[in-house]
Amino acid sequence: MNCRLQPRQPPRSYRSLTARALSLSLALLTACTDFAAPADSGATVDTMTTVDAAVVGKFGTAETSSLEVAASQDGIGPTDQLSAKDTSDCPGGAGCVCAANKDCQSGFCIDTPNGKACAAKCVNQCAAGFNCVLVSDSSGDSTNICVPAIGKLCNPCTASKECAAVGLANSLCIDEGPLGGFCGLQCTGKTDCPADYDCKPVTTLEGVTANQCARLPAGGTETYGVCPCSPLAVSQALNTACAIAATDGSGKVVGNCTGVRKCTAAGLSACSAPPTSKEICDGIDNDCDGKVDNGACDDGNPCTQDACDPAATEPSKCSHILGNGPCDADGSACTEADNCSSGKCVAGKLKQCDDGNPCSADGCDPKTGCVSTPDNGAPCDDENLCTLGDKCFAGKCQAGLAKDCVSSDTCVVAKCSLTDGKCKFTNKQEGLSCDDGTSCTKDDVCSTGACVGKVFSCADGNPCTDDSCDGVLGCVFKLNNSPCSDGDACTIGDACKASLCASGVAKPCDDGNPCTVDACNKTTGDCAATPQNSPCSDGNACTVGDACKLGACAAGLVKDCSDNNLCTADLCNASNGDCANLANAATCTDNDPCSVGDSCQAGACKAIAAKNCSDGEPCTADNCDANTGACASKLIAGCGGNCSSATGCEDSNPCTDNKCLGGKCAFVPNSLPCDDKNLCSQGDLCADGGCAGGAAKNCDDNNPCTADSCDKASGVCAQQAKIGPCTDNNACSLVDLCSGGKCAPGNAKNCDDSNPCTGDSCQPDSGDCAQLPQVGPCDDGNACSIGDACTGGKCAGGGDKDCNDGNPCTGDGCANGSCTHAAIASNCNDSNLCTAGDACAKGICAAGPAKSCDDGNLCTADACNPATGVCANSNTSDPCSDGNACTANDKCTVGSCGPGLGKDCDDKDACTADNCDPPTGNCGHAPIPGCGGNCLSAKDCNDKNECTTGFVPRGQMQFSRQFCVV
Known part of the structure; x- marks a missing residue:
């Protein structure tokens, strides 16, 4: 009997099958039957094309991973519900090797971990490790087939599209960083994943975040485990990009060396990234820092731009071009901004030294840099805002004279504030008598720091006088001409005159409307307009009987100007009421059916043209019926190709033979010589009834700077200048270009070696540069030397520039051609005998502390x-x-x-004794005993009445009733 696809020996990672899984595989391989296996109790739903998929079964038994089950089962087995056709022998049966859908009885050839195999049809269940999904075939019919539940899980990949499988379109390529990319499996939870895998959010190579089944790490700090290689991945040599970190001499990571990891029979290979090496000029990133040939051509001169050209044919692939940029010319800590010039490092300007202490003189030591010494006599700030003229002494700021604060107000005391150095003004005692200097106030006293008196009122209640107070004269009442009110709201422009309010003019209330009666309310001044009924004019002469209505002029009847002529426009002149009947261009009819385009012309209806009855046939006579307007056509005998002999069939075409066949003219193509009217073609011949041009005339003048052409009418060759690159055979000109039909030399080759002491030239034959020594003035790059001159092709410096300024408080020098006069620390004399310890400060002689x-x-x-x-x-x-x-x-x-x-x-x-307390300025008022009832003791209280007894409560004399005993 024939057996289905046998699995190749899988890699070691696929051989950890349990006894139960092995038994299941052997049973399937030996029987070559329907590959039935118990179905998983769980069910998921996938999508295949646009048809919903019913999925039954997951990843095999609990003891066996899905990859191991898929690798050990050669069939894609259905349940015991399969038909006899589905379990037929290979080729074409379920599990048999295939290359395309047409090779399978089920009509589906799918990818499995062991390679391409024919899918088995199913009803609702498949063998463990397979899902029953609903798919559509090429004809659009739907059917259920068994597909691997793991899809392409753990296959090396370079894009997510490589991970899509039948029923698992949402499986994506997981980005595992430098380890590479590996296929995941769509999931919503851990139960959707095989053993040794977990459902977790991952990032794909496309940067998308999604939940996928990913290999669990064996331990440690790794994020992902090592993926095994399936037989399919090995046979297809699937691979993925990888990287190994590159470090410098200190161990710092500077970049990544890239390589490839590939599935082999021995499993997933290590990353093939090459080892790092020192950078050389070869167009390769040897040290994997992400930069190619960096530092490979460094000549140690900071004033050259080092460049690398791996494609250069010279022994040295490095070039060193003179450049500009910062450098260190003199090794002095007292210059800065040293810069490259003509390949040499030139000293920059002197460093500005300032230690921020105003009482020190700042200088510079070429070895150590900035230094400072005490700057006696220099102005400074002792941070006491109430002293002026502070001076430096022994490196510290000494206080100057106290700030003088004077108040210009008799009610304010002035004093300097240590907080802000401003004069603070404190109000004197409230109520203290003062004089504000004006006759317009009385009882002047100090109030909140100001001398304030009670202001006299000079208001006389008359709006026609300007009331004021003169500080010397007192109240002044000056007549004015100000606006005022006479009490009548219907007058406007009332104004003062001779201390009285004179009435103005009447308020205008005319609203310009003939249909209202206008009046003014004397109390409120409001204008009122009352509507009236009376004849009026609406301003249009083409209306009659106009009359007022509700305060407005209403138009009367419209004048009739109609002349009952369709070809005139009837109008009325609104200014004078005259009628006008003007000709128009309206559409009309002249009652002639054989005319068209009837329209009004000069006030009458006229036709534009006769009706066109031409049928476009030259062999018919066309006319129009005057009664109905219908067109009729009658054939003309002997016209339209009718003939009796060839003599009546001339088409004036030399490339056809004229013939009369069956009473009709015929024109048969010939191959005779002819003329295509193009003098730029030669050997013209008739073809297909037309004259075909011969070979083109050769007009090439062998000049690359002309566009060659031929004039068809005259046959004369023409050359037109064109633009574009060319060569003038001079190696010392670059980028030659066509101009005016000739090759014009381009820019001259630059042979300038930036050395003013050489004469530069170029050899036209070879393009080589030549530099010959020459004499003359030059610049040695030191702007502080004079009389520089060329000697032996080099610039020799002359004498030093004189920069002595005769100032004992400056150190004279030169930088960049400019004299410098840096301040130095030294004693001096400011010629003022009221100062002592004068010293140089910031280049000048500063006075010492004041006497x-x-x-x-x-x-x-x-x-x-x-x-x-x-x-x-x-x-x-x-x-x-x-x-x-x-x-x-x-x-x-x-x-x-x-x-x-x-x-x-x-x-x-x-009855009080008044006094003032000198320390406080407070007034005292002591009662005088015995005066006005004041007392200090009862003896001061005698009312000469023997029936009362005097006593003193709180210093005031009082009396209580006492009975006399007789």
Whole structure:
């Protein structure tokens, strides 16, 4: 008997079958019957084309993985419900080897882990490890077949489309990073996956996230396990891209070396990525850092651009082109922005040294860089905002003179604030008497720092006077011409005149409507328009009987201008009411059936043309019936190809023979010589009734810069200039181009070696550059040398540039051709005897600390004479404080602070003794005993009444009733 597809010996990963799985495979292979197996109790639904799939069974027994079951079963077995035809022998039966659907009795040749095999038809169940799915054949009919439940699980892949299988269209290619890509299996949970697999969210090679069955790792930190290779994957040598990390000398990962992993008989191969090596100029990324030939041609010169050309034929594939860029020219820590020029590193500008300390002079040491020394006398800030003219000494900022704060307001005391250095103004005691300097106020007192008085009211209640107060004269009442109101709302433009309000003009209420009566309300000033009924005109002369209606002019009847002529437009002139009947171009009829295009012309209906009855046949006579307008055609004898001999059949074509056959003209093609009217063709002959052109005339002038052509009318050759590349046979011109019909040389080859001391030229035959030494001035790249000259093909520097500025506070130098004068630290003299310890600061001689001339007296102005250094203390008349709060407006007098006016503490009470407290300035009012009922003890209380006894409650005299005993 014939047996179905036998499985090839699987790799070791496929040989871990349990005894039960082996028994099942042997039974299937020996019997070669229907491959029946118990169905899985679970059921899932797949999609095949547009037909819903009914799926029964999953991955085999619990002891055996799906890949092992699929690899050990050669058939794709149906259940015991299969027909006799489905279990027939090979070829064509279920499980038999196939190449296409036509090779199978079921009509389906599908992929299995062992290769292509014929699918078995099923009703609702398949052998373990297979699913029963509903599919459509080529004719569109639907049927159920058994397909592997695992699809192409774990196959190496390069795209998700390679993982799609019958009934498993949503299986995708999982991106396992440097390990490669491997087919997953669509799933919603772990139960959808075989043993050793888990359903997890993965990322595909296309970057899509989806749930797929993926191989579990054996342990450790790996994300995925190693996929086994199925016999199908081995036979097809399936592979996937992989990568191995590349590291530098320190172990840092710099890139990836790429390779391939392939399924072989021994299993999945290791990654074929090549080992890393030092980069050389060969067009290959030898060290796998993602850059090709990087650093392969480095000549160690920072002023050359090193390039690699692996395709170069010269022994050295490297080139070194002079370039521009930063470098280190002099090894000095005091220059920066050194730059390449003509292949040499040129020193840049001097470094700007600033340590941020205003009391240090900053300089630069070529070995160590920036240095600083104390900058005595330099201006600075001691961070005390209430001092001025702070100066540096011994590297620190010393305080200057105290800031002077003076108040211009008698009710405010001025003092400098250490917080912001601003003069702060504190209000004097509330209610303190003052003078605001104006006659328009009275009872002036200090209030919140301002001298405030009670303002006099100068309002006289007359809108025709401008009321004001003069600080000297008092109230002033000035007549005005201001707008006012006379009390009548129906007048406008009322205005003041001679202190009285004069009425203006009447308010206009005319609304311009002849159909209303207009009036004004004197109380409100509102205009009112009352509708009236009266004749009117609507402005249109073509209406008659116009009349007012509801406050508007209503049009009357329209004038009749009709002349009952269809070919005129009847109009009325709205300005004068005259009628006009103008000719139009309307469509009409002239009652003639053999005319067409009737229309109005000059006020009458006329036809444009006679009706066209031509039938397009030259051999008929055509006419129109004048009664009905119908067209009729009559044949013309002897016309339309009728003939009695060939002489009446001339078509004027030399390539046809004229003949009369059966009473009709016939024109038979011939092959005689002819002329196609094209003088650029030769040997023309008749063909198929027409003249066919012969060979084309040769007009090639062998000039690549002309487009050659021939004039068909004259047969003359013409050459037209064209554009495009060419060669002028001069190796020293590049990219030659056609111009004006000739090859014009391109740009000259650049032989400039950037050396001003050589004469550069090019050899036309070979294109080689030549550089010959020459003499003359040049630039050695050092802008601080002068008189540079060429010697032996090189530039030799001249003498140094003179940069002495005669300033003892600067160190003179040269950078980039410009003289530099860097500040240095040194003692100096600022020619001012009122300063001491002068020192250089930022390139100038800064004054040292100022001589102190402060005598501690606020009533003297302290100053120093710069020429002699002698102090002077002159008296001032500045405001001051005598330390007594009971005096105000104290003022300096003859070098001391004199008291101002005494505070007024009079409470206008004759029974109090008024006084002021000097420390606080508070007024006191002590009661005078015995005055006005005031007392200190009962003895001060005697009302001369023996029936009362005096006592003192809280210092006030009171009396209680006492009975007299007689």
